[in-house]
Amino acid sequence: MLASIEWGVIWERIFHPDHVFVRALWATVYISVLAQILGVVLGLVAAFMRMSRFRILRFLSGAYVLVFRGTPVIVQIFFVYFGANLLFGFTLIQPANFGLFSLGDAAIAGIIALGLNEGAYMREIIRAGIDAVDRGQLEAARSLGMTHGLAMRRVVLPQAARVIVPPLGNEFNNMMKTSSLLFFIGVYELFGDADVHYSTTFQPVEYFLAVAFWYLVLTTVWSLIQSRIERRLSKSDRDDEPTFRERFGEVLSPLHAWATRSR
Amino acid sequence: MHVLKGVSLEVENAETVCIIGPSGSGKSTFLRCINHLEKIDSGRIEVNGKLIGYREQNGKLVEDSEKSIARQRTQIGIVFQRFNLFPHKTALENVIEAPIRVLGVPKAAAIAEGEELLERVGLADKRDVYPGKLSGGQQQRVAIARALAMKPALMLFDEATSALDPEVIGDVLAVMEELAHGGMTMIVVTHEMGFAREAADRVIMMDDGRFIEDAPPEQFFEAPREERTKQFLSKIL
Numbered sequence: 001m002l003a004s005i006e007w008g009v010i011w012e013r014i015f016h017p018d019h020v021f022v023r024a025l026w027a028t029v030y031i032s033v034l035a036q037i038l039g040v041v042l043g044l045v046a047a048f049m050r051m052s053r054f055r056i057l058r059f060l061s062g063a064y065v066l067v068f069r070g071t072p073v074i075v076q077i078f079f080v081y082f083g084a085n086l087l088f089g090f091t092l093i094q095p096a097n098f099g100l101f102s103l104g105d106a107a108i109a110g111i112i113a114l115g116l117n118e119g120a121y122m123r124e125i126i127r128a129g130i131d132a133v134d135r136g137q138l139e140a141a142r143s144l145g146m147t148h149g150l151a152m153r154r155v156v157l158p159q160a161a162r163v164i165v166p167p168l169g170n171e172f173n174n175m176m177k178t179s180s181l182l183f184f185i186g187v188y189e190l191f192g193d194a195d196v197h198y199s200t201t202f203q204p205v206e207y208f209l210a211v212a213f214w215y216l217v218l219t220t221v222w223s224l225i226q227s228r229i230e231r232r233l234s235k236s237d238r239d240d241e242p243t244f245r246e247r248f249g250e251v252l253s254p255l256h257a258w259a260t261r262s263r
Numbered sequence: 264m265h266v267l268k269g270v271s272l273e274v275e276n277a278e279t280v281c282i283i284g285p286s287g288s289g290k291s292t293f294l295r296c297i298n299h300l301e302k303i304d305s306g307r308i309e310v311n312g313k314l315i316g317y318r319e320q321n322g323k324l325v326e327d328s329e330k331s332i333a334r335q336r337t338q339i340g341i342v343f344q345r346f347n348l349f350p351h352k353t354a355l356e357n358v359i360e361a362p363i364r365v366l367g368v369p370k371a372a373a374i375a376e377g378e379e380l381l382e383r384v385g386l387a388d389k390r391d392v393y394p395g396k397l398s399g400g401q402q403q404r405v406a407i408a409r410a411l412a413m414k415p416a417l418m419l420f421d422e423a424t425s426a427l428d429p430e431v432i433g434d435v436l437a438v439m440e441e442l443a444h445g446g447m448t449m450i451v452v453t454h455e456m457g458f459a460r461e462a463a464d465r466v467i468m469m470d471d472g473r474f475i476e477d478a479p480p481e482q483f484f485e486a487p488r489e490e491r492t493k494q495f496l497s498k499i500l
Contacts, residue, residue, distance in 0.1 A: 140347035140406075143298055144361035144413060145337035147329055154364060158351050 013210030038115025043122025068120035129160035340410030400431025
C-alpha cells in the first residue's frame with residue numbers, strides 16, 4: 001500500500017511550497033498570534049474583575065468563563081461568524097486591511113471567537129500566576145508608596161509572568177492547531193489549503209501528511225522560542241549552569257580551534 | 264477579631280521606641296496600622312501632624328483614597344520580618360525602584376543615592392546581585408536601604424531580625440542602632456532586648472492588645488513596675 005503513495009507530492013508540499021500555500025501558512029500564524037493576544041488581554045481583564053470588590057464584576061467574570069469553557073469552540077466560532085451581525089443588528093464584523101496582512105470578515109470573526117474562548121482559559125492561568133506571588137511582595141511595594149496598579153505592574157505581574165509563561169506557551173501551541181477550525185467558516189488557512197487540494201485529487205495521505213508536517217514545524221519552532229523566553233525570565237534565580245548549547249560548544253571548541261588554526 | 268483593645272502612643276521626633284511582648288499581643292498589628300496595612304475601627308493615626316489612612320468628612324473619619332494613602336506611605340518606611348525584597352531585581356534595583364517610580368527621582372540621582380545607601384549598610388559590592396544569592400542578613404540590610412531610599416520621616420521595624428540566623432542578626436542590629444543614634448524616628452517591634460537597651464529611648468511592654476508599661480530602658484529592665492512586665496522579663500532575660 002505504501003507503494004501507491006505519491007511521495008513526490010509530499011516532497012513538493014514540504015520542500016517546494018507554492019505562493020498560495022505560504023499565504024495560508026502565514027494566515028495560520030497571524031490568526032493564532034492575534035487570537036492569543038486577544039485571549040491574554042481578555043484573561044487579564046477577567047482575572048482583575050474576579051479579584052474586584054464589586055460583586056457584579058466577579059459575577060460577570062464567572063459567567064464569561066463558565067460559558068466559554070463549557071461550550072465547543074466550533075460552536076462559538078459559528079455563533080460569532082453567523083450570528084454576531086444578526087445579534088447586533090448591524091454589520092459589526094467587517095473586513096480590514098493592515099498592509100502586512102488583510103483580514104476578511106470570516107478571519108476577524110474567527111479571531112474574536114478564538115480570543116473569547118482563549119480568554120476564559122487564560123483567566124485561570126493568570127490568576128494562578130498572580131496567586132503564586134507572595135503577598136508580602138504586594139505589601140512591600142505598597143508600603144513604599146506604590147499604588148495597587150503600579151505595584152501590580154512593576155512587582156507582582158513580572159513575577160507572575162514566570163508562572164504564567166509555561167502554560168501560556170502550551171495555550172499558544174493549541175491555538176495554532178485549533179485555528180484549523182476556521183476553515184469551516186471559509187478562512188483560507190493551513191488546513192484549508194490541504195483540504196482544497198485533497199478534494200480535487202483525493203490523495204488524503206499525501207496532503208494531510210504534508211500539512212501535519214508543517215503544523216509540526218510551527219509548533220516545534222514555537223517550543224524553541226518558548227524555552228528561550230522561560231530561560232530569560234528565570235535569569236534572576238538561575239544557578240548559572242551551562243545550557244546544552246554551551247556544553248555542546250565546549251565539546252566542539254578544540255575542534256573549532258584546530259580547524260581555524262593559522263597555517 | 265478584636266486585636267487592639269485601646270492603645271495610645273506618642274513618639275517624638277528622633278525618638279526610638281521599642282515594643283516588646285508575647286506573640287499574639289498585637290505588636291505587629293499595631294505597627295501595621297501605622298502605615299495603614301491594617302484598618303482601624305476607631306481612633307486616629309498621625310505622622311508629622313498628617314492623618315494617615317483616613318480623612319475628616321462631616322466630623323467623621325472615612326477611609327482615604329488609594330492615591331492619598333500611597334502618598335502618605337512615602338513618609339513611612341517599614342522593614343518586614345521576611346524582607347520582601349523584589350526577587351526579579353538586583354539589590355540596587357530594589358533600592359532605586361520606588362524613588363524613581365513613586366517620587367519621580369531621575370535615574371542617575373537615584374542610582375547615586377542608592378549606591379550610597381548600600382555603602383551605608385555595608386553592601387556596596389552587592390549592588391548587582393539578586394536577592395536569591397544574598398544571605399538573610401544581607402537581604403534585610405538591602406531592605407533597610409530600600410526603605411531609607413524614600414527618605415521617610417518614620418521607620419517601622421516589624422521583628423526585623425526574627426527570621427535571621429544568630430550570626431547575622433548582629434549585622435542588621437548594628438545598622439538599626441546606627442540609624443537610631445543618627446536621629447531617625449523609629450518604632451521597633453523586637454525580641455532583641457540587647458538592642459532595646461542600647462538604642463531605645465523608651466521600651467513598651469504590650470500584652471493582649473494593650474500597652475502595659477512604657478518606660479526608658481534603664482527603668483524598664485532594672486525596675487519594671489507592672490507585674491505582667493516582670494513576668495515576661497523573667498522568662499526571657
